[in-house]
Amino acid sequence: MRVPEEAEVLSERRLAPQHLPAASALAWHAHDEAYAAVLLDGCYLEAGDGGRFKAEPGQVLIHPPFSGHANWIDRGGVALVNVPLSVVDGLRLESGLVGDPEQLLDEIGRRPGQAGALLAAAVRPSAKLESDLPDLLATAMLDPEAPSLTEWADRHQVSARTITRHFRQAFGISPARHRLRVRTLAAWREIVDGVRSLADIAAAAGFADQAHMTRSIVTLTGRPPRAWRDVHLVQDAV
Incomplete structure (x- = not known):
């Protein structure tokens, strides 16, 4: 991903x-660039790196760089606007609701x-779906020290095969x-927006070592961690 200048990103908005x-589905897919999806009409379900959301008019879903998700559209179809964001805004903004999306x-x-x-000023927090086992598993996996899938399944009295199928x-x-x-995304965020060493970031994110983290970040972003740390330093200097 080429990292655009802030002014360049904001000058290319298409609103x-x-x-x-209606009644369509978008299979799991990923986006290199950050953006905010502002829902104007209709409803849909989105399941991604940040959990599952039932989006209704006024929902604003923030998608950081390299985020991935799947979508299921309700029977009425939807109308939404994707607002491109800078890397910094994509990392720091939170999904939520806005009272008047048109305004x-x-x-x-x-x-x-x-x-x-x-x-940031208009969006207020909204809850993601957390009632089903797949949602609980997704939340658990946010913790670098989360148990293995088999251990988690045992604790919730379900087989690993069953929860894998339901999660998919x-x-x-x-x-x-x-x-x-x-x-990988947690490590990448810390590299771009944090100050700890790469080795410390790898350990905190739950990687076996820095080499494993490097391979995962290159696979996800196309760039090694040190290149992203340079981006972090450039942003701080601006």
Whole structure:
């Protein structure tokens, strides 16, 4: 991924609504660039690195760089606007709800250079789905010290095969792949936005060593950790 300048990202915004057909599904997919999805009309379910959300009008879903998810569209179809974000805004903003999405998009259109600040001021927190076993497993995997899938399944009185099948149905990918993505993204975030050494980041994220982390980050982003640490230093200098 080429890291764009902040002004370049914000000058290329396209605020035209995107329409997704009724009763359709988007298989699991990933995006290199950060963006905020602002839902104007309709409902859909999104399952991704950050958990599962039932999106209704006014929902704002923040997608950091390299995020992945699957979508299931309700019978009425949806209309949404994808607002491109800088790397920094993609990492620091949180998903949530906004009272008047049309007004928010109008303000972003008038002041594109302040899109991140406008989103931060307008969006209030919203809960993700956490009632089903796949959601509980996804939450557990956010912890670098989470138990193995077999141990977790035993604690919840379900077989590893069963929870794997249900998780894949709910999230569009296997638990093992999801866990590696979550671990890799957590390490990448710390590299770009933190100050700890690469070795310390690898250990904190749950990797066996720095070499394993490096391979995972290169696979996910196309760049090694030290290149992303350089991006972090450049951002701090701006």
